[in-house]
Amino acid sequence: MLDKLKIPERHYLNNGHGLASWLLTKDHKRIAIMYLISISVMFFLGGLFAVGIRLELATPQGDFVQADTYNKFFTMHGIIMVFFFLIPSIPAVLGNFLIPPMIGAKDLAFPRINLLSLYLLWFGAIFATVAMVSGGVDTGWTFYTPYSTTGSNSHVVPMALGIFIAGFSSILTGLNFIVTIHRMRAPGMTWFRLPLFVWAHYATSLIQVLGTPVVAITIVMVGVERALGFGIFDPARGGDPVLFQHLFWFYSHPAVYIMILPALGVMSELISTFSRKTIFGYSFVAFSSLAIAVFGFIVWAHHMFVAGISTYAAMVFSFLSFSVAIPSAVKVFNWTATLYKGAISFETPMLYAYGFMGLFAIGGLTGLFLATLGLDIHLHDTYFVVSHFHYIMVGGAIMGYMGGLHFWWPKMTGRMYSEFFSRISAILVFVGFNLTFFPQFVVGYLGMPRRYHSYPDEFQVLNVMSSAGASVLGLGYFLPVITCCGR
Amino acid sequence: MKIFGIPIFPDQASTFAKDVDALYFFIIAVSAFFAIAVAIAVIYFGIRYRKTHDGEIGARIEGNLPLELLWSVIPTIIAMVMFGWGASVYFHLRRPPAEAMHIYAVGKQWMWKFQHLEGQREINELHIPAGRPVKITISSEDVLHSLFFPAFRTKMDAIPGRYTELWFDAQTPGSYHIFCAEYCGTNHAGMIGTVTVMEPAQYQAWLQGGGMEGTLAQRGAKQFNDLACSTCHLDSGQGRGPSLHDIVGKPVELQDGSTVVVDEAYLRESILNSQAKVVKGFQPLMPTFQGLISEENLVALIEHVKSLSPNATTAPATTPAPAAPPAEKK
Ligand code: HEM
Ligand SMILES: [Cu+2]
DSSP: OGGGSOOOSSOTTTSOOSHHHHHTOOOHHHHHHHHHHHHHHHHHHHHHHHHHHHHHTTSTTOOSSOHHHHHHHHHHHHHIIIIIIITTIIIIIIIHHHHHHHHTOSSOSOHHHHHHHHHHHHHHHHHHHHHHHTTOOOSTTTTOTTIIIIIOOSOHHHHHHHHHHHHHHHHHHHHHHHHHHHHOOOTTOOGGGSOHHHHHHHHHHHHHHHHHHHHHHHHHHHHHHHHHOOOSSOGGGTOOHHHHHHHHHHHHHHHHHHHHHHHHHHHHHHHHHHTTSOOTTHHHHHHHHHHHHHHGGGOGGGGOTTTTOOHHHHHHHHHHHHHHHHHHHHHHHHHHHHHTTOOBOOOHHHHHHHHHHHHHHHHHHHHHHHHSHHHHHHHTTBHHHHHHHHIIIIIIIIHHHHHHHHHHHHHHHSOOOOHHHHHHHHHHHHHHHHHHHHHHHHHHHHTOBSSOSSOOGGGHHHHHHHHHHHHHHHHHHHHHHHHHHOO | OEETTEEOSOOOOBHHHHHHHHHHHHHHHHHHHHHHHHHHHHHHHHHHTBOOSTTOOOOOOOOOHHHHHHHHHHHHHHHHHHHHHHHHHHHHHHOOOTTOEEEEEEEETTEEEEEETTSOEEESEEEEETTSEEEEEEEESSSOEEEEEGGGTEEEEEOBTOOEEEEEEBOSOEEEEEEEOSOOSTTGGGOOEEEEEEOHHHHHHHHHSSOOOSOHHHHHHHHHHHTTGGGTSOTTSOSSSOOOTTOTTSEEEBTTSOEEEOOHHHHHHHHHSTTSSOBTTSOSOOOOOTTTSOHHHHHHHHHHHHHTOTTOOOOOOOSOOOOOOOOSOO
16 A cells, blocks of 8 residues: 555655754654654663563572662663653654644744754763763662662762753653644644644643653752752751652652653544544543643652651542542543444554553553552552553553554655564563563562562562563564564 | 462461452452453454455444443542542551550661560561550661561551651461562662561560560660760759650640640650750750760660650650651761
8 A cells, every 4th residue: 555655755754864964953753753763772771671670580589680780770771761761752753743744733833942852862861871881870760868869879960960951851842742732733723623642742741841840850959969968858967858759759640641641642543543433532532631631740649658648648649549540541431432333453553552451451450559548558669569650651651652653654754564573563562561560460469579689489480470571572572673674 | 378389469467468458359359340341342342343344434423421421430439439448448557556565666778676665676577476456666777768567468668867657466476578668779678577476475485585685765764874864854853954754645835835745756856956846944955966876775765755654655656857867877
């Protein structure tokens, strides 16, 4: 079918070939491609650290690497995946490429700022790399104080700077999207005709603009306390260690929606396209994105139920946490209803969409366990949590990203991928994912805490299952690289 | 519990365990119901409405408001049930009964130190009697830690500068894991220990054995003299500091006119940051003991002061006290 398509003679891919024509471009499509390359590198770097993690955990003794090295592995894994892969992934690549054409605009509102956001991500990555090669960081991606300010003797300050700078990349992207969606819609493109992909990005952008500055400032406070000895978080100097957690999660909880909302937008497009129907309940789906973005800001303290917050505060935050579950459930039901009486076909993107629904459902439902106060006391900081957020972020967000990437790949590159191998990789990812992370729910309820480089013997079988599954998952993620470069 | 030799379910060794597990199974059941229902629908539609020929399109269905409201409201109701049930279990978990036996725990990179009122001190080991509620007051000497007893289904963070607490009623004699659940640096995974639940008689025997240096309060009394607290805090009340007799659990009036109830957090703050709350009628003369006293000795001192108030049943660790040191930096 693709051969029949007419590609214009001059398009963004052949419009100038020199390095400068790319690095100085203001074309949102070229910028998207550069983002695609950058975050792919990040993804495989983060994946390398994951391999290290799973190798270490294959045996209970912790004999593959030293404790310190392991701690740096999971810190680097988390930081790279969260700040340098997941947060930019769908918005910066697919959003950048697709939002202007979807609303009938030529480009984003601020093309230069768009290029600047890419450079900011790179600068952030340079600082992070400096921190990494000069010895790494061992605080975990959450940087909890007072360990990060006084306890750790790793390179926290350059890493904090890197994340601070990368944060501005995210803020600027969000700002650009908001202005573009408000001001640059083609005549007749009313709000309620916007593709749901655009709605999802609009909601995401609100979080990016409102939330990211908070984490940026918080991270700076950590750096200042470390470098200059201020007593913001360190109780020995009169600070409050729990204050950090409030500030951190005030951003980082909504941040998980920065990762998942765009994927939900992709899903709405894929499911309606491949069942050849309009989405069921357009406005419910559109508003549920906004509801998730708004509620996301008022549930942060559910990460702190055992951090000494008062019993009543815990009750309020538990109650509110359930409010996020409702719009998420609504989405799943509406997608299911969209399939009803459709004309469904199972090309690669739809396989990812099906896989997404399964993983997102499990990830979301296990969120209920964690929002339930009496139960979270036991589950907090165990592998149950690790599994839960991987189901959402890796299972959900990456399935969305991969599905979307396959769907729009021909549009972005003018080439088709191998349908056969891509289907295999979609299936491998789904199977490998469940093999990797389902055992972690079980080992978490058994009580295995997270961030352990060694563990009591009785947890071994489940950890071996997880490590074995990870190799299948890794293969699934890697296969598309071979099949798209091999053609 | 094991299936094919793989453990899948932790020991149930406390009264909470079955409450928490009941909640767990309830939510599993609800989740499984919805997950399976959606999975069946999605797979069935995928087969039933499979596209069969080119150009085929799906039916035109825009939505259905009553249906959508229904599937917004039903999950809301179910979620509220979970919330209510979870909150009631939590309430129980957070409220130690007045008669609970009291133990102090201090987290320190990378070990757990426990002190019994009777004087025993343990590291990464904890002995307790079965069938009796136990309350543990927790603090930290350096960074955050989290005291976690999976078999009892409870945990609580250890926060430098504050007291937090947890309690449980261990029912089944045996040995169970103690973990640190909050990442605390290099040897976080090594910060583990064993809690031994003993028959009450056995526990009494254990208490008698082993060389002790007197009870915790007695150790505190010795500190009280060694640190020269006794030179100002005369029993008569005529010293430069207020008498410490019979103050625990009672309100005390401060210089700025406000009052506080004397609890562990207040005592801790008054020792470490003595200028923070000066008692009415006294000069802010007391030196700060920040950095001069370890968390363990602090606890002993507090126990000593509490022993001077024989009528106070408990002094709950309530309000967080700021400004306290990780004393005794290694
Ligand atoms: C083959 C795939 C992966 C495996 C086997 C894996 C494994 C792990 C493990 C075992 C941990 C827990 C470390 C610990 O707490 O001790 C972890 C943490 C984490 N992973 Fe992954 N992971 C994978 C992919 C990903 C991906 C693709 C992302 C993001 C897109 C991701 C995001 C995170 C985050 C944010 C954490 C938390 C780090 C922290 O708590 O410090 N993971 N991963
Ligand atoms: Cu610890």
